[in-house]
Amino acid sequence: MLELESPQLALILNLSLFLSLSSIYFLLSPLRKTRPLLYTLSTGFLFGGVAILCMIFSIPLATGIRVDLRASVTGLGGFFCGFPSALISALISSAYRAYLGGGGAFGGIVAIFASSLLGSLFHKFFSDRLFKLNPLWLILFGVILTGINYGSALLIKPYHYGILALKLFWATFLLITPLTTLIGGLLLRIIEENIQRQKDLKQKETNLRILTNQIECGVIVLDSSGKILFSNPSGEKILKDLTPSKLLSLIPQIAQKESEIQVKNSTFQVKLTETIWDNINCFVFTFMDITERKKAEELFFSLVENSPSAIYIVKNGKFFYVNKIMEILSGYTKEELVGKDANFMIVPSDRDYFKEEVKKMLIGERTSPIEIRVQTKRGETRWCLIMTSPFVLAGEQILIGSFIDNTEKKLLELSSELYRTRILQSTHLIYQLYELKEENEIIETLSEGLKNIFDVNCEFLASEKVDQFQIKLENRSTFLYSIKNVGILKIKFLSQPEDRDYKLVELILNFTSNMIKQIRLQKELEEMALTDALTGLYNRHFLFLYLEQEVKRAQRYGRPIGFLMVDVDNMKVINDEKGHLIGDEVLKKTAQILKNSIRESDIVVRYGGDEFLVVLLEPNDNGGLQTVKERILKKVDEYNSENPHVPISLSIGSSLWDPKKGDPLYKALNEADRNMYLEKLRHYKKLSKNHVNHNDS
CATH class of the missing domain: 1.10.1760.20 (Arp2/3 complex 21 kDa subunit ARPC3)
Structure with a gap:
């Protein structure tokens, strides 16, 4: 090994x-x-x-x-x-x-x-x-x-x-x-x-020999040198007038597609297949006599070409032939149409409907013309009536269609119907706007609704400098809708609008302005109910709503909540000696110091007259509370070092509520309040001691 x-x-x-x-x-x-x-x-x-x-x-x-x-x-x-x-x-x-x-x-x-x-x-x-x-x-x-x-x-x-x-x-x-x-x-x-x-190939070769002797088509098998390996009786007749070398020279032409060749007074359709015959690479030529069929086709196409109606022929889903009238109506030449998908001119949104209706027409379930929209080469959208029926040409299944331009009549019908539809759609849009509660949702819904109803492009130009609601017609196809403190909505019609379209758009925009004003007023009222008017901080009403949500989240994830109860020392003395205006300034400055000392995820609440509550989400135990407390006191010292008219002194009590212990939240709030009063007591004792020492000296 x-x-x-x-x-x-x-x-x-x-x-x-x-x-x-x-x-x-x-x-x-x-x-x-x-x-x-x-x-x-x-x-x-x-x-x-x-x-x-x-x-x-x-x-x-x-x-x-x-x-x-x-x-x-x-x-x-x-x-x-x-x-x-x-x-x-x-x-x-x-x-x-x-x-x-x-x-x-x-x-x-x-x-x-x-x-x-x-x-x-x-x-x-x-x-x-x-x-x-x-x-x-x-x-x-x-x-x-x-x-x-x-x-x-x-x-x-x-x-x-x-x-x-x-x-x-x-x-x-x-x-x-x-x-x-x-x-x-x-x-x-x-x-x-x-x-x-190899087995299958051998069997097919045997079957081919048997079958080709029984068909009317001519079959000739040549190797690459031109040697005849096989020919059936019909093929032998063709070889009398067509040499093997001539056949080999036709291979490049026939290999691309089926080819038609003339042999004396007969026309043959020739197909070429490369295969293996007796283990030799060879070419199989199949000849079908189409002389009579060609004469019938020439007569048929002559009748179609001279028809007074627009007629087209479809084979395998593509245009196979169009007459002169069809060229005039579509704007395309015969060369541009032949070989293209037969539905390419139909407006995309109508294609599925047209296909389904053609199927019904072919099986006899529909006998009336199909009314659809098509786009011409000139970019025009035209209404047409189309009839189609199956037909066999040259042994192949084809469809023959007739094409009638019905645009003028259809436009008259659609004009009044379109306006009725737009009124209904506009009413529905107004109901949608009424149900919304956010400005951005209203603007998005408005833009999308106008696009769907009036075929417009909406472009929003953000700018807080807009100081009023205003609707301005910039030109015959463009509205400028100014939204106060938000920006301008540019509404551009893609086609020439009618006067009644202007009125509908203006009605919708006026309603939108009223809805936005109402939402802003509602938010102002809500904000006034949840904030303290003097300090701008959240009030106790907001605190209880906030804690209701945060307690659930803390219990779900097992994360603690920290509290700092803050009291402004000597507030009554300040109000009595300096006046309430100075006292209000002290409270506002205290609120500012507290807000600048916490993270964005934490909040400050005006808890009472001169009391504030700081709520800290997920603090690092009591060490985190102490860090925030020290930061607050440091900012107070910085403020006092500037020799303000009234220095600020704060008493701060802390507590930590841990949901894992199962204690109710109010115990933590009471503990913070108690610790705050203990610290206030220490401040008074210290102040009294300093006063006694000052008198003794």
């Missing part, structure tokens, strides 16, 4: 063996029908030999532990070649394994014979469809082979060695065996596909 130390190199070498196996298998495949005994011996020795090579170039997994792909090879031998070949390959590879000896010899031989037998069982069920074998069967086969390998590993002596190998590398075995079995099986399936393809 040649011990390769690189797993990657060993795996690549084994995959190369699988590739070589499939190549030799392809060379031996012709013997399957002609010399079956030799085929059995050859494939048996082939798979047995490759199994031996897999054992020689085994894949190292760890020191003293190697794995080889012999089970995959012998199993695939039975799968694709049957029991006799599998038995031969098993005997050869097991003999070599016995020769190698060792504690795993017995298990290895068992695995070889079990894999060969398993492959033979699969061959019994899949032998007639190996060429279209589903890869999932190969994966299943590989998984079963993995189970056989697991079992053989348990037979390794000493037994604990095999068990240890399975514990360490069971996943590797489960990956390598099914994967290599799948790769090898797919390579062999490709060979089986080629074999089946």
Whole structure:
């Protein structure tokens, strides 16, 4: 055994063996029908030999532990070649394994014979469809082979060695065996596909010889040199007037599409097919005499061309022919129309309807013309009445359609109907605007509604400098709608509007202005109800609404809430001695200091006359509360260092509410309030002590 130390190199070498196996298998495949005994011996020795090579170039997994792909090879031998070949390959590879000896010899031989037998069982069920074998069967086969390998590993002596190998590398075995079995099986399936393809080709060749002798069309088969390999009776008649060399010269012309050629007084439609005939690459020419059909077609197209109506012919969903009147109405030339999709001129939104109605017309469920819109080359949208019916021309199914311009009559009908529709749509839009509660939603809904109703483009120009609501007609096709403190909505009609359209748009815009004013007034009232008029801070009403939501969130995620109860010291003295106006300024300055000391996610509430409450979301325990408290006191010191008219002194009490403890929230608020009064008491004691010391001195 040649011990390769690189797993990657060993795996690549084994995959190369699988590739070589499939190549030799392809060379031996012709013997399957002609010399079956030799085929059995050859494939048996082939798979047995490759199994031996897999054992020689085994894949190292760890020191003293190697794995080889012999089970995959012998199993695939039975799968694709049957029991006799599998038995031969098993005997050869097991003999070599016995020769190698060792504690795993017995298990290895068992695995070889079990894999060969398993492959033979699969061959019994899949032998007639190996060429279209589903890869999932190969994966299943590989998984079963993995189970056989697991079992053989348990037979390794000493037994604990095999068990240890399975514990360490069971996943590797489960990956390598099914994967290599799948790769090898797919390579062999490709060979089986080629074999089946050759069988089918041979059978088709035989059938072609039988059939072509019984048809009226001329069939001529030439090789690349111009040698005639076959011709039916009709083809032999054509060869009297058309030489093989002439036929070969027509190949470039015929290869692009079906070609028509003239042979004496007859017209033939020629088709060319490249194929293999008696294992030779060749060209099959099929000639159909269309002389009489061409005469009938010429008469038919002459009648269509001279018709006073616009007529078109559709084949395979594309324009095949249009007469002169159709060119005039559409604006396109015949060359521009032929070959294009037959529905390309129809307005996109009408196409599905038109297709459905044409189907009804073809099966007789509709007899009246189809009314649709089309776009001409000049960009005009025209209303048309179209009738269509099936017809057989030159042996092919086609559709013949007539085209009548109905635009003027339709526009008269639509004018009044359109305005009625716009009134209904405008009413619906006004109801939509009435239901909305946000300015941006109103502006978006307004823009979208105007686009849908009036076929306009809306462009919003943001600008807070707009100081009033105003509707201005910039020109005959453009409105400028100014929205106070927001911006300007530019409304541009894509087509020339009527005077009544202006009135409808103006009505909608006036209603929109009233709705926005009402929303702003409502928000101002709501803000006044939730904020303190003096400081601009949130009030207690807002606090309780806010805490109701935050407590639920804190309980859901187990996150604490911190509180700082803040009291302005000596507020009564300030009001009595300095006046309430100065007292109000102290309160406003205190509110400003508190707001500047917290994060955006935290809030400050005016809790009472001279009391404030700071709510801190997710503080870092009491240390976080202390940090904020120190920051507030530092900002107070900075303010006092500027020698204000009235210095500020604050008493701050803190508490932390932890939802995990299950205590009610009011306990934390009471604790913060109590701590604040304790600190206020300390301030008074300190002040009194300083006063006594001052008197003693």
